[in-house]
Amino acid sequence: MPNLISDYLGVHAQAMPLREQRMKLIASNLSNADTPGYKAQDLDFDAALRNAQGADSNGLMRTTSEQHFLTGNGLNPFQITKEGVQPSIDGNTVDPDAERAAYGRAALEYRASLSFVESKVRSMLTAITGQ
Numbered sequence: 686m687p688n689l690i691s692d693y694l695g696v697h698a699q700a701m702p703l704r705e706q707r708m709k710l711i712a713s714n715l716s717n718a719d720t721p722g723y724k725a726q727d728l729d730f731d732a733a734l735r736n737a738q739g740a741d742s743n744g745l746m747r748t749t750s751e752q753h754f755l756t757g758n759g760l761n762p763f764q765i766t767k768e769g770v771q772p773s774i775d776g777n778t779v780d781p782d783a784e785r786a787a788y789g790r791a792a793l794e795y796r797a798s799l800s801f802v803e804s805k806v807r808s809m810l811t812a813i814t815g816q
Contacts, residue, residue: 694805697798699737703730704795710764711788714779721775725767725784733763 691698707728717723769778 693809694802696734696738697801700734701795701798701802703728703733703737704791704798708788708791708795711784711791714784715781715788718777718779718781718784721777723777723779725769725779727765727767727787729763729765736763 707730710726710728714723714725714727767778770780770783
C-alpha cells in the first residue's frame with residue numbers, strides 16, 4: 686500500500702532527512718578541521734535521493750528487512766570522501782572556508798524543503814478543519 690502522506694509531500698519527504706545527514710557530515714568536517722589525517726566527508730545527495738525514491742542507483746541493492754547487511758562506507762553507501770584541494774602536511778583534507786560555504790547552502794536547502802513541507806501540512810490542516 687502506498688504511503689499517502691509521503692506521496693502528498695513529494696520529494697521533500699525523502700530529501701529532508703538526506704539534507705540533515707549532509708549538514709551533519711559538513712559540521713563534522715568543520716569540527717575536525719585541525720585533526721591530523723582527517724579526510725573530509727560528504728554525501729552524494731543526488732544518488733541518495735534517487736535511491737530514496739526507489740530508483741536503482743549505481744547497482745546498489747536496497748535493504749527490505751532490518752536483518753539485511755548494510756553496504757558501502759560505514760552505514761551510508763552514499764557517503765564519499767572528498768579529495769583535498771590544497772595539500773596539507775598533516776594529511777587533513779578539510780578546507781574550512783569551502784565547508785562553511787557548503788554548510789550555508791545546505792542549511793538554505795534544508796530550510797526550503799522545510800518551508801515546502803510546512804505549507805503542505807498547513808493546507809492539509811485547513812482542509813481538515815475548514816478554517
